[in-house]
Amino acid sequence: MHVGPLDINFIIKILPNLLLGAVMTIKLTFFAITFGTLIGLLVALAKISSFKILRWFGGLYTWVIRGVPLLLQLMFLYYGLPFMGLTLNEFTVAVIGMSVCGGAYIAEIMRAGIQSIDKGQMEAALSMGMTYPQAMRRVILPQAYKRLLPPMGNEFITLMKDSALVSVICMTELLRAANLLQNATFRPIEIYVVAGLLYLIMTTFFTMVVNRLEKKLAVSEGD
Numbered sequence: 001m002h003v004g005p006l007d008i009n010f011i012i013k014i015l016p017n018l019l020l021g022a023v024m025t026i027k028l029t030f031f032a033i034t035f036g037t038l039i040g041l042l043v044a045l046a047k048i049s050s051f052k053i054l055r056w057f058g059g060l061y062t063w064v065i066r067g068v069p070l071l072l073q074l075m076f077l078y079y080g081l082p083f084m085g086l087t088l089n090e091f092t093v094a095v096i097g098m099s100v101c102g103g104a105y106i107a108e109i110m111r112a113g114i115q116s117i118d119k120g121q122m123e124a125a126l127s128m129g130m131t132y133p134q135a136m137r138r139v140i141l142p143q144a145y146k147r148l149l150p151p152m153g154n155e156f157i158t159l160m161k162d163s164a165l166v167s168v169i170c171m172t173e174l175l176r177a178a179n180l181l182q183n184a185t186f187r188p189i190e191i192y193v194v195a196g197l198l199y200l201i202m203t204t205f206f207t208m209v210v211n212r213l214e215k216k217l218a219v220s221e222g223d
């Protein structure tokens with residue numbers, strides 16, 4: 001059945017392949033946001049550390065990673081590292097590249113969130129005998145995470161869309177699945193329309209999840 005330029009029967013035929021690509025996109029995003037958050041937390045703590053060398057390293061990391069396009073980072077990892085004797089598979093390169101890039105942005109989000117907490121909170125915790133790590137874990141971070149949720153949600157959505165870049169290293173996520181189907185069938189309209197709709201569905205779903213969490217946190221704060 002045709003609806004304008006769209007062939008519904010053809011869409012039904014290609015949908016399973018595109019859904020597999022969408023699953024891989026979600027998987028990559030999950031790993032990237034998980035490892036990126038760990039990297040971001042460590043770098044954020046380094047940037048607010050009292051040790052100059054740690055602040056310098058944190059600043060250098062965010063400056064370099066945020067200043068170099070993710071696409072170039074992926075191509076360096078995939079095509080450049082083999083010349084240095086290290087060959088990684090597509091999935092590993094994709095996760096490392098997205099995590100390292102996402103970590104630089106998450107570090108700035110976390111640094112701003114931590115520094116938004118009144119300094120008196122840390123001083124009070126230290127005066128009660130807590131060590132700095134204990135005060136950070138028990139006092140500062142639990143307060144900061146509520147403020148971090150909106151920008152972290154935005155970063156999650158950004159990483160999901162940026163995952164399309166890993167198609168350049170032959171990683172079969174949603175965009176590459178669409179490209180492979182297009183090369184095999186020469187039917188770009190249906191393929192890219194459906195791929196676009198799948199991206200829209202995924203980003204809309206996770207946006208709704210983040211918004212719901214924000215509302216719950218707002219209610220709990222009101223209580």
